[in-house]
Amino acid sequence: MSLAERLEGARVIVVCGSGGVGKTTVSAAIALALAGEGRRTAVVAVDPARRLATSLALPRDPGGRRELDLGGPVPLTAMVLDTKRTFDELVERHAGSAARRDRILSNRFYQRIADTLSGTHEYMAMERLHQLATEEDFEVIVIDTPPSRSALAFLDAPRRLTDFLGGRFIRWLLWPYRRAGRAGMRGASLGARMLSRTIGRIAGAELLEDTAEFLAAFEGMYEGFKRRAAEVLELLGRPDTRFVVVTAPEPASLEEGEHFVRRLRASGITLAGAVVNRWRRAPEAPEDPSLEASLAGGEPAGRAVAACLEVAARLRALEGRGRAAVEPFRRSLPDVPLTLVEERPTDVHDVEGLAGFAEQLLRRP
Amino acid sequence: MAPRAAHEPPDPSDPSRPPAPFDRRVLLVSGKGGTGKSTVAAALALAGARTGRRTLLVETEGRGGMARLLRVPALRFEEEPTPLGFHAMALTAHEALIEYLTRIMGLRGLGGPLRRARVTEMATEAIPGFRDMMIGGKLHELTGWREVHPDAGRRPYDLLVVDGPPTGQLIQLLRAPEAYRDLIRVGRAARQVVSIHRLFTDELRVVLVAIPEEMSVAETLEAVEGLDGMGAVYGPVLVNRVIPPVFPTGVGAAARRLSPADVAGVLGRAGHPVPEPVAAALLESALMEDGRRRAQRGRVARLARAGPIVELPLLATPSMGPGELEVLADTISAGRGEPAGEGSA
Numbered sequence: 001m002s003l004a005e006r007l008e009g010a011r012v013i014v015v016c017g018s019g020g021v022g023k024t025t026v027s028a029a030i031a032l033a034l035a036g037e038g039r040r041t042a043v044v045a046v047d048p049a050r051r052l053a054t055s056l057a058l059p060r061d062p063g064g065r066r067e068l069d070l071g072g073p074v075p076l077t078a079m080v081l082d083t084k085r086t087f088d089e090l091v092e093r094h095a096g097s098a099a100r101r102d103r104i105l106s107n108r109f110y111q112r113i114a115d116t117l118s119g120t121h122e123y124m125a126m127e128r129l130h131q132l133a134t135e136e137d138f139e140v141i142v143i144d145t146p147p148s149r150s151a152l153a154f155l156d157a158p159r160r161l162t163d164f165l166g167g168r169f170i171r172w173l174l175w176p177y178r179r180a181g182r183a184g185m186r187g188a189s190l191g192a193r194m195l196s197r198t199i200g201r202i203a204g205a206e207l208l209e210d211t212a213e214f215l216a217a218f219e220g221m222y223e224g225f226k227r228r229a230a231e232v233l234e235l236l237g238r239p240d241t242r243f244v245v246v247t248a249p250e251p252a253s254l255e256e257g258e259h260f261v262r263r264l265r266a267s268g269i270t271l272a273g274a275v276v277n278r279w280r281r282a283p284e285a286p287e288d289p290s291l292e293a294s295l296a297g298g299e300p301a302g303r304a305v306a307a308c309l310e311v312a313a314r315l316r317a318l319e320g321r322g323r324a325a326v327e328p329f330r331r332s333l334p335d336v337p338l339t340l341v342e343e344r345p346t347d348v349h350d351v352e353g354l355a356g357f358a359e360q361l362l363r364r365p
Numbered sequence: 366m367a368p369r370a371a372h373e374p375p376d377p378s379d380p381s382r383p384p385a386p387f388d389r390r391v392l393l394v395s396g397k398g399g400t401g402k403s404t405v406a407a408a409l410a411l412a413g414a415r416t417g418r419r420t421l422l423v424e425t426e427g428r429g430g431m432a433r434l435l436r437v438p439a440l441r442f443e444e445e446p447t448p449l450g451f452h453a454m455a456l457t458a459h460e461a462l463i464e465y466l467t468r469i470m471g472l473r474g475l476g477g478p479l480r481r482a483r484v485t486e487m488a489t490e491a492i493p494g495f496r497d498m499m500i501g502g503k504l505h506e507l508t509g510w511r512e513v514h515p516d517a518g519r520r521p522y523d524l525l526v527v528d529g530p531p532t533g534q535l536i537q538l539l540r541a542p543e544a545y546r547d548l549i550r551v552g553r554a555a556r557q558v559v560s561i562h563r564l565f566t567d568e569l570r571v572v573l574v575a576i577p578e579e580m581s582v583a584e585t586l587e588a589v590e591g592l593d594g595m596g597a598v599y600g601p602v603l604v605n606r607v608i609p610p611v612f613p614t615g616v617g618a619a620a621r622r623l624s625p626a627d628v629a630g631v632l633g634r635a636g637h638p639v640p641e642p643v644a645a646a647l648l649e650s651a652l653m654e655d656g657r658r659r660a661q662r663g664r665v666a667r668l669a670r671a672g673p674i675v676e677l678p679l680l681a682t683p684s685m686g687p688g689e690l691e692v693l694a695d696t697i698s699a700g701r702g703e704p705a706g707e708g709s710a
Contacts, residue, residue, distance in 0.1 A: 019531060020399020248399060251684070252430040283646040286637040295635060300619035305631040307612045307620065308651035314681035315650060321683055345656045 003244070003339050004033070004362035006272040010242040012133060012235065013272070016145040017246035018256050022277040025348050026246050027144040029358035032351070034140050035076035042077040042132055044143045046125060070351055077138070079128075081146075086124040089131075094224035103217040109210035121146040126232045133235055155236075155267055233267075242272040247329075249276050249322030254329045261333055273337040274329070275361065279322055281342055282315035384700070385600060385673075387413055389570040390508055391525045395535045396574030397584050401605045403431050404685055405574045405677065406528040408693035409603075410451045415694065418523035420451035421507060425500060425529055431455075434685055444507075449687055452522070458499040465502060497541035501561040508564065532573065532588045539565060539597055571599035575668060576606045577661035582668060589671050601673040603697070604665055608679050611655040620655070623648060675700060 007013060007030070015027040024045055031043035063082030067075040088105060095101035104110050122145065129143050218225075235241060243264055247257035257274055264271055286309070295306035330338065341360045348357050386392055392409060396402040403424070410422040424431045424440055432439050435447050440455035442464075447453050508521050530538055542562035546555075571592055575585040585602060592599045612620050625645035632639050639647075668674050677696050680689050 018398060020397055251433065253399075255429075283650040284639075284643050285647050286632065286639065288637065291632075291635055291637055295631065300616055301623060301627060302631050302635075303616045304612060304620035304623055305628055307616060308628065308647050311611055311651040311654045312647055315654070317681040317683060324684065345653045346660055 001337060002363055003273050003275070003337070006337065007242055007244075007362075010240055010272070011140060012129065012238070012241040013140065013142045014129075014145065014236070014241065014243045015142065015246060016243060016260060018253060021246045021248045021253060022348075023246050024144050025354070025357060026244065026275060026277070026361065027142050029348075029354045029361055030244070031076055031078075031140075031142040032070065032354050033358040033362055034142070035070060035074055036072045036355075038073040039139045040074055040077075040137070041140045041142065042079065042136070042138045044079045044081055044125070044128060044132070044141070046081045046121070046144045046146045081121075081125055081128055083121050083124045086128050086131075087120065090124075090127055090225070090228070091221070094221040094228070096221060096224075100217055100221070104214065107210060107214045107217065109214040123229075123232075126236065127228070130228075130232045130235055155233075155263065237268045239270055242270050244272050245274040247274060247276050248278050249280070249325050251325045251328075254325045258329050258332060261336055271336065273339060275339045275341060276322070276326060277341050278343040279340040280315055280318040282319045283312050285309055285312035287313070287316075383416070386570050386572055387416060387418070387524065389568055389598065390523065391504060391527065391564065391569040392572050393527045393529045393535075393538075393569055394572045394574060395529045395532050395588070397532050397581050400574045400576045400581055402531075402574045403528050404434060404690070405572075405603050405605055405693065406526050407431065407434055407449075408677070408690045408697055409572065410453075410524075410526040411449050411690050411694040412697040413524040413526060414449065414451040415698065419520060420524040420526065421522040422447075422451055422453040423504070423507075423525055423527045424453070424455045425457075425527060426531075431528065434690070436686055449690065451526075456500060456503055456527075458496040461499040461503040462495075465499065494537070494541040494544055497538040498545055498558070498561065500538070501542055501565065502557060505557075505561050505564045508568070532584050535571065535588060536591045536595065539571070539592075539595065569598065571597055573599065573602045575602055575604050577604060577664040577668075579664065582664045585668060586671055599672075601675050601700075602668055602671070603675050603677055604668060605677045606679040607665065607676045608654065608658040608661055611651060611658055617655065620648075620651065 013027075013030060015023050015030070017023050027043055027045065031041050035041040063080065063085045065077065065079045068078050069075045091104050091110075092101055095104065125143060125146055129141060132138060132141050245257050245260045245264075247253045254276070261271060261274065292306045292309045292313075295302040295309070297303075326338065329336075339361060341357065344353070344357065346353070348354055386409070392413075394402055394406040394409060396405070407422060410420050414420040421444055422431070429439060431453065435449060435453060437445070437447050437453070440453055442455060442457065442460040444452040444454045504525055504527065507525055510521055529535065542558060542565050545558045546562050573585050573588055575581045589599070589602075611617075625641050625648055628648050629639055629641050629644035632644065665674070665676065675697055677693050680692060682689055
């Protein structure tokens, strides 16, 4: 069964994998193919390469949005994720009052974490997905996931963020720093005071005060925020949400891919399949070192053929390395379909290149 | 080389000062995901250790790949010797903070409760720059004589090779000590921040890893701009996975004139007859590889225009391990690649 068939009926397609494996290219290629079939499709890119962005005329700035006319029956809607703006919108939605909204949006701690707290990018990508899925009329949404240390951070991010924002321990820790609560320091245990002071000394008391103030402002919207996070996870678990795991033909990448698949399955998520990108395939060729040696000393045509044989030998080694990397994955997850996509002579950076890439990616066997 | 008192920073006016990149004590290796950054960092550590430096390879974004590459058990927060002549460890900000609080700030009893409460994990993640400061602090500790550690008296390392953050987070890491210096002005923590800042400005060199692909080149050039902007010491750019020449000089033209029938003919006369479609595929794959290499040469040339580079070959071996690291370390030690911009004939 081809990847195209396994993506049939999908409303949401999430493309994940470790950094540098070609996730953005895979997302763009899938979206392009779907739009080409006449489906109203949106693709959300995260940090697309400049040249890909330029040649597809993707929006230049985060938060931008553009209708791409690719000569098909319907245009493709392309967006670039803006983490900060998505977080701001989320605050606006749940703040309840203008005063609280402003208090949060102007807090220095918020302004810092909105971009740096680990998991924020991942979570905001999913939040954006939820907005698109519930508020707009697309038949399919393809979403790329941010490059991060743990590529599945978006699964943990809602829990992490709500844990963090609602965490009793961090409140306890920060309590002495709440300006209003300064006098209450006496009530804190010796351990809390000591730890608090120490962390304050390292991190700067000012930072902790901002944090405490932010948490106080956030208190009232915590429940709404948590409900929203649960809805996002529910969306990811729907049967018409399909995940594609992208890997490269290297042991570390495939091991990580295997780990992703297990985590996704444990979270009740529907997997469409795994892609091994940048696959190198060796041509069939006589394997005889003496043949190469005898040709290498002769006339130019013979030397050219010797060079061809040498390339074939190198490619055999690289293909072998790829097979050795894929083998454990196949063995431990025999039911996960793997699509091999060959490395192309040039980077994929235009519509034509993407179409060729999509053909290999989605082809029927 | 005469051994230098390792706890003194190298004197830039010293005529015996070693050439870059080993003129600095901390080599921070950074690159986009998928460029082989960890492999290159390990090769750099090997090349450094061969110069007689007491070398430590520090993994900071560990996913276990480094241990497999070195063929050693999983790396831990403690430095351990490897069969390659350097030490290695895995550094996490979380462990560094616990060590800092328990050993250096003297909150000995807190290690266990801290770990359980996950507060340190949250602190390192949530407080901007905190993670970077913890990593910087540990690097500083590793370059000095150890005083309060159980193995007090440990010799400092002459060379730390840090398998660092992806390029996107590099500038943030480098700027953290400066930001904290402005925030914390007095006390012991302030003195420590100043030491980290000094380590970063006086003893650190950024080594960028790129591959000759469009996206990596663009990101590397952007990083170079950022590093120039902040006056950081960097270079050379290590260009990884460079395809070696496909056709020897003068043979490329002949190859492009060949038809599949010619190839089949040559092989047949040499006693290895193949069907014409096989000959066609063989020829096509070599011409495609040559095309890839030519495209790479242009990108390598663009990197070379921005500063010194060292080219590391794409190794066609069954797996990456110590043998491959030896080859890459040789290339790094030789300090050069092919002349940039030269296409295959």
